[in-house]
Amino acid sequence: MDLSLSTRTVADHTVLQVGGEVDVYTAPRLRERLIELVDGGARQVVVDLGAVEFLDSTGLGVLVGAHKRLRAAGGTLSLVCTREPLLKIFRITALDQVFRLFDTVNSAVAGDAGAAQ
Amino acid sequence: MDLSLSTRTVADHTVLQVGGEVDVYTAPRLRERLIELVDGGARQVVVDLGAVEFLDSTGLGVLVGAHKRLRAAGGTLSLVCTREPLLKIFRITALDQVFRLFDTVNSAVAGDAGAAQ
Amino acid sequence: MPTVRLSFTPAPVHVRTARLVGVAVARRAGVAEELLDEVRQAIGEACSRAVALHLRYGLSDLVLMEMSDTPEYAVRVTDRAPVIEAVRNLPDADVLGISPDGEPADGLSEEAVAAGMALALLTALVDDLQVRPAAEGPGTEVRMTWPVWRPTR
Amino acid sequence: MPTVRLSFTPAPVHVRTARLVGVAVARRAGVAEELLDEVRQAIGEACSRAVALHLRYGLSDLVLMEMSDTPEYAVRVTDRAPVIEAVRNLPDADVLGISPDGEPADGLSEEAVAAGMALALLTALVDDLQVRPAAEGPGTEVRMTWPVWRPTR
Ligand SMILES: Nc1ncnc2c1ncn2[C@@H]1O[C@H](COP(=O)(O)OP(=O)(O)O)[C@@H](O)[C@H]1O
Numbered sequence: 001m002d003l004s005l006s007t008r009t010v011a012d013h014t015v016l017q018v019g020g021e022v023d024v025y026t027a028p029r030l031r032e033r034l035i036e037l038v039d040g041g042a043r044q045v046v047v048d049l050g051a052v053e054f055l056d057s058t059g060l061g062v063l064v065g066a067h068k069r070l071r072a073a074g075g076t077l078s079l080v081c082t083r084e085p086l087l088k089i090f091r092i093t094a095l096d097q098v099f100r101l102f103d104t105v106n107s108a109v110a111g112d113a114g115a116a117q
Numbered sequence: 118m119d120l121s122l123s124t125r126t127v128a129d130h131t132v133l134q135v136g137g138e139v140d141v142y143t144a145p146r147l148r149e150r151l152i153e154l155v156d157g158g159a160r161q162v163v164v165d166l167g168a169v170e171f172l173d174s175t176g177l178g179v180l181v182g183a184h185k186r187l188r189a190a191g192g193t194l195s196l197v198c199t200r201e202p203l204l205k206i207f208r209i210t211a212l213d214q215v216f217r218l219f220d221t222v223n224s225a226v227a228g229d230a231g232a233a234q
Numbered sequence: 235m236p237t238v239r240l241s242f243t244p245a246p247v248h249v250r251t252a253r254l255v256g257v258a259v260a261r262r263a264g265v266a267e268e269l270l271d272e273v274r275q276a277i278g279e280a281c282s283r284a285v286a287l288h289l290r291y292g293l294s295d296l297v298l299m300e301m302s303d304t305p306e307y308a309v310r311v312t313d314r315a316p317v318i319e320a321v322r323n324l325p326d327a328d329v330l331g332i333s334p335d336g337e338p339a340d341g342l343s344e345e346a347v348a349a350g351m352a353l354a355l356l357t358a359l360v361d362d363l364q365v366r367p368a369a370e371g372p373g374t375e376v377r378m379t380w381p382v383w384r385p386t387r
Numbered sequence: 388m389p390t391v392r393l394s395f396t397p398a399p400v401h402v403r404t405a406r407l408v409g410v411a412v413a414r415r416a417g418v419a420e421e422l423l424d425e426v427r428q429a430i431g432e433a434c435s436r437a438v439a440l441h442l443r444y445g446l447s448d449l450v451l452m453e454m455s456d457t458p459e460y461a462v463r464v465t466d467r468a469p470v471i472e473a474v475r476n477l478p479d480a481d482v483l484g485i486s487p488d489g490e491p492a493d494g495l496s497e498e499a500v501a502a503g504m505a506l507a508l509l510t511a512l513v514d515d516l517q518v519r520p521a522a523e524g525p526g527t528e529v530r531m532t533w534p535v536w537r538p539t540r
């Protein structure tokens with residue numbers, strides 16, 4: 001239920017695996033971690049939301065912020081997300097047009113045509 | 118989480134298996150069922166609390182009521198209970214001295230020396 | 235000032251909500267995991283006692299549960315029933331209704347047995363239990379505290 | 388009169404308690420299981436919006452969430468922030484901050500983006516949403532309802 005964050009490297013991508021509830025209480029920790037990654041030089045970032053149980057607008061704001069930060073630095077942010085309730089939130093907020101959404105970490109890393117949307 | 122009740126017969130005993138939370142909200146249903154059983158002629162009654170997640174004083178009151186009702190009718194009430202948090206509640210309220218507590222339905226039916234206390 | 239305050243109509247179903255809230259706030263306040271079963275039980279007993287009193291007196295007033303998490307986890311449950319009842323219900327051997335031969339006294343109703351058990355459980359489970367007249371108006375408040383563990387960060 | 392009322396200090400951690408309570412009361416009121424995710428999300432958005440407003444204005448007043456279950460499940464979240472803010476935050480394309488090429492407007496802070504998303508989610512998830520000045524004093528109330536299913540017994 002609480003936030004879990006773990007980072008690994010796959011090919012030239014930094015994969016941040018997120019679990020639990022990303023909400024007004026935990027979003028600051030997600031923001032911090034994403035800023036650390038970009039400050040540390042990560043440019044191809046994949047955020048794996050596969051284990052996220054709840055995501056609120058504060059969490060969406062943090063993801064949008066990371067997207068902008070990476071774009072400004074010449075990088076990209078990709079999201080991995082398959083759970084229908086989460087996809088619905090991206091659709092409602094039109095963020096499915098902003099983010100590159102993938103079914104799996106591998107397809108996100110490959111940047112291939114396997115996008116969920 | 119809600120109350121579940123199911124009845125079966127083992128040898129000459131009526132076994133009532135109780136699951137979920139027995140509290141001020143659900144205890145009336147447990148009372149009703151126990152009265153039905155006694156009214157229906159059951160005299161050797163075993164209440165299996167193995168799947169009970171929570172038991173409050175209202176539930177204890179219902180069990181004491183059933184115990185008295187059965188005693189008055191010449192029957193017995195036995196309880197099956199192994200979970201430590203529940204046993205603690207019986208100890209605190211001194212009801213471990215009132216009820217016949219057993220580890221398993223079989224030992225309760227046998228009425229043997231396998232009592233938990 | 236309480237951190238979280240829950241008021242509910244005196245219906246048994248809402249005692250479940252009170253237990254849920256009381257344990258969630260306790261966990262977030264830093265009460266040790268192994269104490270949470272006792273917190274759940276004690277809050278359940280205090281709230282079902284308050285609901286039972288309101289129902290007995292036909293009071294539709296809300297039951298109030300207040301939680302604060304500094305310096306320790308404190309829960310206060312306030313009912314609006316005449317105070318005499320609360321005092322009469324203070325735990326003693328009679329109310330517990332267990333006779334010397336280990337049998338529940340025959341004259342007691344299930345409700346009276348349950349009320350005795352509730353207070354036996356409260357006094358046993360809560361180290362720091364206070365029962366006293368409510369600060370304002372009729373009613374009784376049951377106050378309980380548990381230690382919290384604060385990570386040093 | 389509300390069935391259950393929850394008040395909490397304007398801290399992010401308590402929004403989790405509010406979601407928990409809101410969903411538990413909804414379930415017990417008879418809201419369909421498949422609507423509970425939406426109830427959780429909408430209550431979370433309404434409460435985190437209220438907490439954010441209190442924090443921005445330095446208000447220590449409690450945020451109030453009231454739930455009633457007759458004739459339908461109704462939730463009202465009341466904040467105490469100046470009303471002008473609430474009105475400015477009503478959803479429109481600008482606040483949502485998505486430009487025609489599908490990129491979030493550059494000038495917007497994360498907080499502003501989140502506020503826009505919160506209102507987009509509320510309007511999309513709640514069929515019957517009302518946002519209006521609080522009945523008394525400063526502040527805004529967000530009112531949401533969901534149908535309940537009552538077993539015929
Ligand atoms: N149960 C609680 N009730 C009230 N405040 C809490 C509770 N748990 C944590 N806090 C406070 O919330 C703030 C943020 O908590 P923290 O664990 O630092 O989260 P983060 O790492 O996201 O900043 C801290 O000031 C902390 O003391």
Ligand SMILES: Nc1ncnc2c1ncn2[C@@H]1O[C@H](COP(=O)(O)OP(=O)(O)O)[C@@H](O)[C@H]1O
Pocket residue numbers: 142143145146245247412414415416417456
């Ligand atoms: N979520 C709820 N909020 C308020 N009252 C409820 C709720 N759920 C059930 N009730 C009411 O509580 C009473 C008891 O519920 P019921 O399902 O009949 O339990 P029981 O079978 O134990 O009597 C009924 O009047 C019912 O309408």
